[in-house]
Amino acid sequence: MNGKHLTKLGFEKRAIALAQTAATARERAGLERDDILSELRGVQRNPHAYLGGGVYAELAEELTNQETAREALRGAELRATPLPYPVWGEDLIDQAARTQMDVAMRLPISRAGALMPDAHVGYGLPIGGVLATENAVIPYGVGVDIGCSMMLSVFPLPARDLPTEEARSLLMKHTRFGAGVAFDKRDRQDHDVLHERTWTDQALLRRLFDKAATQIGTSGSGNHFVEFGALSLPHADLGLDAGEYLAVLSHSGSRGFGAQVAGHYTQLAERHHPNLSPEAKKLAWLPLDHEDGQAYWQAMNLAGRYALANHDLIHARLARALNVKPLAQVSNSHNLAWKQQHEGQELIVHRKGATPAEPGRLGLIPGSMADPGYVVRGRGHAGALHSASHGAGRQLGRKAAERTLAKKDVQAYLRDHNITLIGGGIDEAPQAYKRIQDVIARQNDLVEIVASFQPRVVRMDTGHEDV
Structure with missing residues (x-):
């Protein structure tokens, strides 16, 4: 069994190598390819059931970690109202830039921010926007x-x-x-x-x-x-x-x-x-x-x-x-x-x-x-x-x-x-x-x-x- 079979099943990154290692072990134990694929699908569906030990334990742990990471990456809903932030040169800044900054300050990862007097509309964060986040970077x-x-x-x-x-x-x-x-x-x-x-x-x-x-x-x-x-x-x-x-x-x-x-x-x-x-x-x-x-x-x-x-x-x-x-x-x-x-x-x-x-x-x-x-x-x-x-x-x-x-x-x-x-x-x-x-x-x-x-x-x- 090669990496293409495992990729088609939906395994990603480190899980591909771990699945291949487990599949090789099962082949040596005498199982046919279709049976191994069926077992791998079972690990995918419920990795928690395989965490207790056995040939699929390490793969199950990796799949669990990947799912936890995906859940974290999906994030949470925006705050109902933006966190307060200071503005310098408010009379020089149009409302569109303020609106963009307000959205940024509603992100669940935002902790502080500020708007500089040269601020104007950009993509995502306004130009002239300063945003402090916790454990996250926004490209x-x-x-x-x-x-x-x-x-x-x-x-x-x-x-x-x-x-x-x-x-x-x-x-x-x-x-x-x-x-x-x-x-x-x-x-x-x-x-x-x-x-x-x-x-x-x-x-x-x-x-x-x-x-x-x-x-x-x-x-x-x-x-x-x-x-x-x-x-x-x-x-x-x-x-x-x-x-x-x-x-x-x-x-x-x-x-x-x-x-x-x-x-x-x-x-x-x-x-x-x-x-x-x-x-x-x-x-x-x-x-x-x-x-x-x-x-x-x-x-x-x-x-x-x-x-x-x-x-x-x-x-x-x-x-x-x-x-x-x-x-x-x-x-x-x-x-x-x-x-x-x-x-x-x-x-x-x-x-x-x-x-x-x-x-x-x-x-x-x-x-x-x-x-x-x-x-x-x-x-x-x-x-x-x-x-x-x-x-x-x-x-x-x-x-x-x-x-x-x-x-x-x-x-x-x-x-x-x-x-x-x-x-x-x-x-x-x-x-x-x-x-x-x-x-x-x-x-x-x-x-x-x-x-x-x-x-x-x-x-x-x-x-x-x-x-």
Whole structure:
């Protein structure tokens, strides 16, 4: 009897090997195949009857464990009312984002949450939502672009020393944008993340390795960018004297690799919770004490490291082209889940478009393609689960921006702010975003401003319409 016979019976994972071992023992005892299959069906129907001992005891125990795990994964009904949660910048957040957060706070696994002032509607958890769960991770609570992150490099040059055309040329030569893009083979760089043994631990990761290796050091589409600009440091900090410096700021994630990890585990979570309320479907979760939850956790963290590796290579290319070494670098992820202590309990804190802001931790909060971004230092606000906004946040969805914004008005805004734009679409226009100064002002108790960054030459994907 082989594995195909057992798979047809409905045995899964470790139970297949255990059933095969038991079947072999019964064959040696002289039983025919049909009799063995009949016995195996009996074990499936009532595994508890076989737990007392005998050739099928170990299989029965595994089937019992699998059923217990399935019951746990099916979860419970949503709470009748959401757990209370604090909101920063309530006047900047529309009701649709609040409604999404309310659903998240009704999950039986939810323990705490917070909404940042850049919050707007996303898939499952709103962008700008922070959600703490017990022993469970939600793939869509992390997001499709796992590990989406920021990096800033500060160079020992005045910003005015890099002419606009040279900055433009450097970005065109040393960055790549868009779905599926990659550098030519001769221009690709290596990185330690590609040599991690983690890639061999799961069939999914093994399958996605070539895609990740091909696209490393590149940026995606949408709101991802690499830009030269001026960093203004009012007081000595970051190991630097006060003053203005040339800097590079980038926003990128885990590319197609991370997106496929997100899609795979979201579908798996949804299959584990077939009876979850439709309004919470995209918030299906995986328990961390289950093998599927552990597998996602491993893949998620690898995608987070891979995303930061993309930044490493982008900044290294530009530094070499400038023939300088960075004086300082700051980076942070804002689409990830972390294990974090909260009120004496270890919880899983999902930050979907939110910046970690533990006491003293540095982070980056960008504006738009034309508006300033900020280097910030966390104040460690417990009510915000040690978080802050991850940017300005959209006030117009992509389709609404394309439908309502005039190209001439966007171009005038860029001229007024002395911005040279490469690529970028109407859907990423500054007017599609909330005013970053308003967002920052609503979270003074979450972060302190260390420095500001004013973009000058910005490269993005072409989007739907160049501006």
